[in-house]
Amino acid sequence: MELALVGIGTGNPEHLTLQAIEAIRAADILMIPEKGDDKQELADLRRRIAAGCAGEGQARLVTFPMPVRDPAVPDYRTRVRLWHDVIAQAWLDAIAPYPEAQKVALLVWGDPALFDSTLRIAERIGRIRPLDLKVVPGLMSLQVLTASHAIPLNRLAEPFLVTTGRHLRERGWPEGIDTLVVMLDGECSFTMLDPTNVAIWWGAYVGMEGEILDHGPLSEAGPRIVATRARARAQRGWIMDIYLLRRGR
Structure with missing residues (x-):
């Protein structure tokens, strides 16, 4: 499976690079995290970006509830690592019903390289199943x-x-x-x-x-x-x- 982490800038569709548009159009599945009703605008913006990039073989949009950090864990680094484990499992659960999907993409705010956990979560996926990881940079x-x-x-x-x-x-x-x-x-x-x-x-x-x-x-x-x-x-x-x-x- 190819997993593309696509930097999309700060939510403005005009921030997308040509490389990002190509990666979105090539995807079989686009994963959309849902962060609750108060942050529905974030998921809707991802859908808007996906719709604006749609090609002939439009990707299937697959949503999943975004886990939250466990406040009962006192150590910050431990709390974040456990949170990343849960998110990785949420990704796997979201794509499990689509074993035929060869290319999966996740739209990342800004760029995956700076103060973002997406790459670390993707590393966890790579330990579980073979993974071809692709990163498309975005505006920070x-x-x-x-x-x-x-x-x-x-x-x-x-x-x-x-x-x-x-x-x-x-x-x-x-x-x-x-x-x-x-x-x-x-x-x-x-x-x-x-x-x-x-x-x-x-x-x-x-x-x-x-x-x-x-x-x-x-x-x-x-x-x-x-x-x-x-x-x-x-x-x-x-x-x-x-x-x-x-x-x-």
């Missing part, structure tokens, strides 16, 4: 964020760091780095930083319909972002956001 949210704000990702001849809200809360701002890109932050961890001489560029639903942007000195923009984020999540039932922090000189 940090690329769309900087494009939306029309800013460069890094300063001239300087590095940047991509991290998570959890790491920012637990470890603070890393030494020797002036530019941070923070993902997977449901806690608005920037509120725990000293805002002096720090600027923020924030975006929610970047590249999608309903994109929200804000930027400015962290002391001024931070409170606005916290309030805007809460309203947006309440209205849509879910939120995907990302932000860039940069220290001044």
Whole structure:
């Protein structure tokens, strides 16, 4: 079986590469995770993308309920590993009724390489059955964020760091780095930083319909972002956001 992990950008059908369109059209099965009624929009966007790429032999759409992490497991890494095991089994259960399928595709937000577990889950599948794994890269949210704000990702001849809200809360701002890109932050961890001489560029639903942007000195923009984020999540039932922090000189 060929399993294609297809990066689809941030939910905008125009983000698809020609390679992604070809992979979707070639698939016998497209797996669609369902994450509950409050996130139905995410599944619907995948269906919309699939329909827009449909060729003569349109792929069968196969949905499966997306498992959630077990909050009873105290260690974070153990909790995530167990969660990945359950997701891998959900994939196998979803495609089991279609033994004739030779090409299976899963549409992945952004790119499978960055803060995404899809590749690790696919490795688990490969231990169970022969698997030809194919990865189609996609636009990452940090690329769309900087494009939306029309800013460069890094300063001239300087590095940047991509991290998570959890790491920012637990470890603070890393030494020797002036530019941070923070993902997977449901806690608005920037509120725990000293805002002096720090600027923020924030975006929610970047590249999608309903994109929200804000930027400015962290002391001024931070409170606005916290309030805007809460309203947006309440209205849509879910939120995907990302932000860039940069220290001044």
